Amino acid sequence: MLLASVSAVFALAPFYFVYLVLDHLLGGELAAAEIFLWCGLAVVCMLIRYALMMVALMLSHKSAFAIQYKVRTLALGHMAKLPLGFFSQRSSGQVKKILSEDVERIELFVAHHLPDTASALITPLVVFIYMLAVDWRMALVALIPLPLAIISQGFLYRGVEEKTQRYHETLEQLNASVIEYVRAMPVIRAFNAGGKPHTLFTDSLAAYRELVMNWIKDSGWPFAAFKTLLDCGLLVLLPVGVYFWSQGSLDIAAFTLCILLGVGMMEPLYNLCMLSGYLNQIFEGVNRLQDLLETPELSEPNQASTPADAGVDFSNVSFRYEKQGPEVLSNVSFSAPQGTLTAIVGPSGAGKSTIAMLLARFWDVSDGEIKIGGKNICSLGSEVLMNQVAFVFQDSFMLGQSVRDNIAMGIKATDEQIIAAAKAAQAHEFISALPDSYDTQLGETVTLSGGEKQRIAIARAVLKDAPILILDEATAYADANNQAQIQSALSRLIANKTVFVIAHRLSTIVGADNILVMDQGCLVGSGTHEQLLESNDVYQTLWASHQQSRLWELSTRTVRQNESHQQEELINA
Numbered sequence: 001m002l003l004a005s006v007s008a009v010f011a012l013a014p015f016y017f018v019y020l021v022l023d024h025l026l027g028g029e030l031a032a033a034e035i036f037l038w039c040g041l042a043v044v045c046m047l048i049r050y051a052l053m054m055v056a057l058m059l060s061h062k063s064a065f066a067i068q069y070k071v072r073t074l075a076l077g078h079m080a081k082l083p084l085g086f087f088s089q090r091s092s093g094q095v096k097k098i099l100s101e102d103v104e105r106i107e108l109f110v111a112h113h114l115p116d117t118a119s120a121l122i123t124p125l126v127v128f129i130y131m132l133a134v135d136w137r138m139a140l141v142a143l144i145p146l147p148l149a150i151i152s153q154g155f156l157y158r159g160v161e162e163k164t165q166r167y168h169e170t171l172e173q174l175n176a177s178v179i180e181y182v183r184a185m186p187v188i189r190a191f192n193a194g195g196k197p198h199t200l201f202t203d204s205l206a207a208y209r210e211l212v213m214n215w216i217k218d219s220g221w222p223f224a225a226f227k228t229l230l231d232c233g234l235l236v237l238l239p240v241g242v243y244f245w246s247q248g249s250l251d252i253a254a255f256t257l258c259i260l261l262g263v264g265m266m267e268p269l270y271n272l273c274m275l276s277g278y279l280n281q282i283f284e285g286v287n288r289l290q291d292l293l294e295t296p297e298l299s300e301p302n303q304a305s306t307p308a309d310a311g312v313d314f315s316n317v318s319f320r321y322e323k324q325g326p327e328v329l330s331n332v333s334f335s336a337p338q339g340t341l342t343a344i345v346g347p348s349g350a351g352k353s354t355i356a357m358l359l360a361r362f363w364d365v366s367d368g369e370i371k372i373g374g375k376n377i378c379s380l381g382s383e384v385l386m387n388q389v390a391f392v393f394q395d396s397f398m399l400g401q402s403v404r405d406n407i408a409m410g411i412k413a414t415d416e417q418i419i420a421a422a423k424a425a426q427a428h429e430f431i432s433a434l435p436d437s438y439d440t441q442l443g444e445t446v447t448l449s450g451g452e453k454q455r456i457a458i459a460r461a462v463l464k465d466a467p468i469l470i471l472d473e474a475t476a477y478a479d480a481n482n483q484a485q486i487q488s489a490l491s492r493l494i495a496n497k498t499v500f501v502i503a504h505r506l507s508t509i510v511g512a513d514n515i516l517v518m519d520q521g522c523l524v525g526s527g528t529h530e531q532l533l534e535s536n537d538v539y540q541t542l543w544a545s546h547q548q549s550r551l552w553e554l555s556t557r558t559v560r561q562n563e564s565h566q567q568e569e570l571i572n573a
């Protein structure tokens with residue numbers, strides 16, 4: 001800012017030398033040497049001005065990018081420690097906007113607007129003081145349009161804070177709907193809705209357009225008046241200057257200098273005004289960033305305790321996703337000793353996945369406590385806890401990296417270890433057939449099938465080798481062939497581990513040591529398959545509908561086989 005201010009002062013110096021030249025020229029006492037000297041000094045001042053401006057811009061860009069990098073790193077680091085609830089309450093569009101556009105505005109402000117602000121503040125002040133020294137009356141005349149410009153600026157900024165807030169909200173909504181539109185493209189196509197753009201997207205676009213149009217409409221005339229008033233210095237300076245000259249109280253050199261300076265005196269104020277508009281937007285973005293940075297992280301213990309073993313205990317655990325939201329788990333208690341396999345079953349929405357997520361402390365319980373190896377999971381610290389638990393989700397997310405990195409997921413592992421994990425997960429064969437084998441970049445030209453993704457996810461878990469394993473619908477996407485491979489991979493993976501299986505296909509969990517039956521957030525029964533079949537209504541119903549669906553599967557398979565037999569017979573005939 002200092003350099004930009006000094007540069008603004010140097011920008012005015014050439015005017016002084018022009019004044020000297022004119023004054024002496026009109027006085028008839030000018031020597032050629034003096035002209036060269038003053039012109040040379042004017043050029044030197046201009047060169048200094050440009051050099052200072054360049055250094056100021058270079059420094060401001062350097063600091064701006066450093067700030068941008070620091071803020072983004074800070075925000076990303078903080079986000080990694082936030083409870084997942086933060087993300088479920090905000091769309092990915094909102095988070096993306098904070099991290100990209102809002103942070104970018106801070107960068108723009110520091111890199112460009114800060115030096116501009118310095119010269120926008122300093123230039124009119126120095127010009128005014130200089131004009132006062134040349135002719136105080138002309139200096140005051142140059143100020144005449146200012147009060148009117150300030151009044152029109154008042155109109156221009158009426159309700160600007162509320163408008164800026166709405167602008168950001170609408171933009172976030174637009175961002176979110178664009179992301180949803182792209183993600184939902186397969187569903188939109190499948191239901192032949194491609195011709196009609198997605199409603200949320202078109203609504204957001206319309207809302208954004210309406211807001212911007214109304215804003216432009218409201219600020220149209222005050223903006224035009226403001227800009228015109230700042231530009232109309234000549235309109236007052238010229239007649240008044242001519243009058244003073246005709247009266248003999250203003251010589252022609254001073255008159256020319258006042259016109260030259262006075263005309264441009266207000267121009268920087270226009271930049272200042274534009275800047276206050278940007279500032280509103282920047283502050284709104286900074287508030288959102290601050291909101292993100294001030295969201296409390298999951299608490300970490302001062303000293304992380306170590307679990308005695310990999311046994312899990314839930315004691316009277318209740319949970320709601322949002323403070324005012326419905327209770328999703330009510331008073332759930334159970335024990336899963338180390339090395340046992342616990343299945344969690346129940347109708348859709350019963351709270352099965354929520355139990356699994358709470359165990360990994362993706363959220364903190366609302367009531368009760370969860371222990372691993374006799375220690376409350378909150379006292380373990382996230383690093384210890386994450387070393388204890390591995391997940392295989394029903395929807396395995398692949399990062400846009402190589403297959404190798406997707407298996408390693410940040411763990412430092414040798415190629416041999418990665419290949420061994422892939423082999424154990426029955427994934428080595430299909431990975432070897434990919435164009436660049438383990439170096440194949442996912443998401444570019446290669447997209448994996450649901451079953452293949454799940455086997456990569458199993459390989460991740462094999463490599464992580466955590467003592468507690470949570471399989472959330474791990475065979476959900478598998479066809480008969482894939483399912484056999486995944487089951488075989490899983491049976492190797494779960495050996496000697498404390499395993500939680502969330503499964504809709506009850507046949508896969510009949511051998512579980514303990515089955516927890518969930519219904520509407522409550523644990524309504526537990527025991528082995530045989531015990532529950534005898535005594536638990538909910539389990540009996542689930543089992544009956546599972547049998548029914550298997551019968552349906554068998555009958556459709558038989559119909560297909562009959563059809564292909566008939567086709568073969570027809571061909572043979």
Ligand SMILES: Nc1ncnc2c1ncn2[C@@H]1O[C@H](COP(=O)(O)OP(=O)(O)OP(=O)(O)O)[C@@H](O)[C@H]1O
Pocket residue numbers: 088321322328346347348349350351352353354355
């Ligand atoms: N992020 C979330 N925010 C708010 N509510 C949620 C969230 N995730 C799940 N719920 C709600 O919590 C309840 C339990 O969901 P959960 O996913 O644990 O059930 P589930 O038994 O695993 O269901 P499914 O078998 O269909 O996967 C449901 O009513 C669901 O709508």
